[in-house]
Amino acid sequence: MSGFPWASAVVLIPLMGGIVCGVVPLRRAAIVGLTTAVATVAATSGLGWRVWHHGSVSESPGGWGAPLGIDLVVDGMAALLVLTTAVVGFAISLFSVSYYAPSQTAEEEQETHHQGFFWSLWLVVWAALNGVFISSDLFNLYVCLEVISLSSVALVGLTGTLALRAAMRYLLVTLCGSLLYLIGVALLYGGWGVLDVQMLASAVDQSMASQVALVAMTLGLALKTALVPLHFWLPAAHANAPAPVSAALSGLVIKASFIVLLRLWSDVFGALDKSILAAALTVLAMTAIIWGSVQALRQTRLKMLIAYSTVAQVGYLFVAFAPDITAQTDPVALQGALVFVAAHACAKAAMFLAAGALAISFGDDCFSSMNGQHIRLIAPFIIFILAGYTLIGLPYSGGGEAKYLLSSAVESAGLPVVGWAMTAGKILATLYVLKVLYHIALPTPEASESIELRRITVGMIAAGLLLSVVAVGLGPASAHLLQLLEASIGTALAAPHSALR
Amino acid sequence: MSTDLIYATTAVVLIGLGLYTVLIRRHLVRKLMAVNILGSGVFVLFIALASSGEGDADPVPQAMVLTGIVVAVSATALGLVLIRRIDEADLKNAELAGEER
Numbered sequence: 001m002s003g004f005p006w007a008s009a010v011v012l013i014p015l016m017g018g019i020v021c022g023v024v025p026l027r028r029a030a031i032v033g034l035t036t037a038v039a040t041v042a043a044t045s046g047l048g049w050r051v052w053h054h055g056s057v058s059e060s061p062g063g064w065g066a067p068l069g070i071d072l073v074v075d076g077m078a079a080l081l082v083l084t085t086a087v088v089g090f091a092i093s094l095f096s097v098s099y100y101a102p103s104q105t106a107e108e109e110q111e112t113h114h115q116g117f118f119w120s121l122w123l124v125v126w127a128a129l130n131g132v133f134i135s136s137d138l139f140n141l142y143v144c145l146e147v148i149s150l151s152s153v154a155l156v157g158l159t160g161t162l163a164l165r166a167a168m169r170y171l172l173v174t175l176c177g178s179l180l181y182l183i184g185v186a187l188l189y190g191g192w193g194v195l196d197v198q199m200l201a202s203a204v205d206q207s208m209a210s211q212v213a214l215v216a217m218t219l220g221l222a223l224k225t226a227l228v229p230l231h232f233w234l235p236a237a238h239a240n241a242p243a244p245v246s247a248a249l250s251g252l253v254i255k256a257s258f259i260v261l262l263r264l265w266s267d268v269f270g271a272l273d274k275s276i277l278a279a280a281l282t283v284l285a286m287t288a289i290i291w292g293s294v295q296a297l298r299q300t301r302l303k304m305l306i307a308y309s310t311v312a313q314v315g316y317l318f319v320a321f322a323p324d325i326t327a328q329t330d331p332v333a334l335q336g337a338l339v340f341v342a343a344h345a346c347a348k349a350a351m352f353l354a355a356g357a358l359a360i361s362f363g364d365d366c367f368s369s370m371n372g373q374h375i376r377l378i379a380p381f382i383i384f385i386l387a388g389y390t391l392i393g394l395p396y397s398g399g400g401e402a403k404y405l406l407s408s409a410v411e412s413a414g415l416p417v418v419g420w421a422m423t424a425g426k427i428l429a430t431l432y433v434l435k436v437l438y439h440i441a442l443p444t445p446e447a448s449e450s451i452e453l454r455r456i457t458v459g460m461i462a463a464g465l466l467l468s469v470v471a472v473g474l475g476p477a478s479a480h481l482l483q484l485l486e487a488s489i490g491t492a493l494a495a496p497h498s499a500l501r
Numbered sequence: 502m503s504t505d506l507i508y509a510t511t512a513v514v515l516i517g518l519g520l521y522t523v524l525i526r527r528h529l530v531r532k533l534m535a536v537n538i539l540g541s542g543v544f545v546l547f548i549a550l551a552s553s554g555e556g557d558a559d560p561v562p563q564a565m566v567l568t569g570i571v572v573a574v575s576a577t578a579l580g581l582v583l584i585r586r587i588d589e590a591d592l593k594n595a596e597l598a599g600e601e602r
Contacts, residue, residue, distance in 0.1 A: 146572045168583045175536045190550030
């Protein structure tokens with residue numbers, strides 16, 4: 001059992017599937033895609049099982065180890081992330097099978113044409129996401145981030161016209177972000193001659209080069225994660241993409257750059273004094289929570305509301321850096337951020353999938369065209385209740401557990417003001433979730449005439465329900481998640497104190 | 502002035518130029534070119550850092566730059582396709598607006 005290269009498999013399987021989807025006839029793409037998704041989930045489960053029972057896994061593909069080769073290191077943190085990606089990825093694949101179902105009309109024939117591109121690009125994104133989470137080489141991280149960016153931009157552009165400008169802006173922003181990160185890689189390699197995360201962690205000191213590298217990399221990755229005020233590209237790109245693409249972008253893609261940033265701060269730059277930068281990030285995080293939520297409340301389109309909600313929730317991710325103002329990285333804050341990543345990935349993907357189902361049924365996703373009170377809307381309604389419950393961060397849900405960990409971390413760091421911003425964000429989130437529920441459940445006066453609702457398929461509903469149930473269920477299961485995170489080596493997370501309730 | 506310093510200065514100037522142009526200019530082709538210049542700056546930085554010290558240059562940064570160039574070419578190709586599509590869509594919209602009048 002131990003001989004099987006699980007870590008390489010979780011990257012190679014979706015990558016191969018993506019390539020095969022590119023060459024098979026378009027109508028076969030969905031079958032190949034779904035098969036690949038199932039195989040990837042199986043490989044990820046095998047990897048998770050190994051990390052859970054035997055601790056972290058380390059592989060050197062091709063027999064070339066660090067420093068010259070690239071090491072794949074799967075610690076508890078990486079295992080949690082690839083498992084989250086597997087759950088969300090499987091749901092997105094399931095949803096896409098019915099979303100891109102072959103159809104008769106000429107206009108929708110174009111959609112079927114897109115389907116072939118969708119599957120190969122999406123599977124490549126999945127492979128690169130897993131690559132980001134498990135590789136421990138700074139340059140390999142750059143390559144994986146770029147593969148994610150380029151494929152995501154192409155996915156956003158799939159719908160044509162309206163999404164093209166959003167895709168172009170996304171491309172420029174994400175390229176600048178990657179190149180800023182690459183400046184840091186160049187400086188670190190120039191200073192210490194290695195690229196391996198663990199090797200750098202023991203080498204990096206307070207020199208000028210490492211300070212510049214820290215600032216450039218933080219700026220670049222904050223741009224790719226869409227931290228306010230660097231979020232300007234996100235709402236248009238995420239709201240105009242096809243529904244499964246929006247779910248992947250908001251749920252998973254922005255998390256990849258955040259995780260790289262988290263690894264850099266806790267490992268590579270662990271010994272560096274980061275108090276000024278941490279203070280700046282904390283102020284921006286609080287601004288993001290408040291401003292993003294207010295903007296979400298003001299939107300008139302469902303997908304724009306969900307996209308601005310992502311801008312707000314990215315603020316919570318960056319709260320993890322607040323304890324660095326006064327001291328070293330706080331393991332409780334890291335745990336909180338990681339549980340938050342998992343819970344938000346599931347909840348946000350569920351919301352975008354449900355929004356996609358609603359858009360099919362109503363024709364578009366404007367609140368004004370939503371004419372509720374129909375028995376078929378009960379499933380999206382339940383998905384929004386469950387996903388909203390964990391997104392707000394109410395008790396006994398994944399989001400609630402994560403926000404509890406984060407707020408106890410900022411409290412022990414002596415920063416009550418961050419806690420206040422988080423509470424305000426919860427209230428605003430409650431309001432915008434209620435706004436969505438109101439528009440689904442009650443008929444709006446402008447759209448009083450009864451419109452024929454198009455049928456939402458079982459696959460779409462199952463995908464959304466799966467994600468929203470997992471998002472809530474992460475709360476009761478959080479003790480296990482933290483136990484999995486303990487299986488880390490050489491990171492700040494290995495510290496023994498955890499904030500178990 | 503040492504060779505290292507010339508390389509480092511060039512890199513900083515190229516990175517600065519690229520970032521400035523991508524922020525200020527509105528035309529999409531200019532922006533895409535600016536990103537390419539920014540990328541070249543980063544590559545020069547890599548090459549400069551490879552040659553520190555005597556003897557043969559370190560081959561690892563050169564390999565990284567080679568990979569970086571491949572990424573830059575793909576990104577530029579994708580950007581150019583998007584710009585063409587945007588222009589075609591704009592033209593179509595302009596024609597439609599003309600017919601309506």
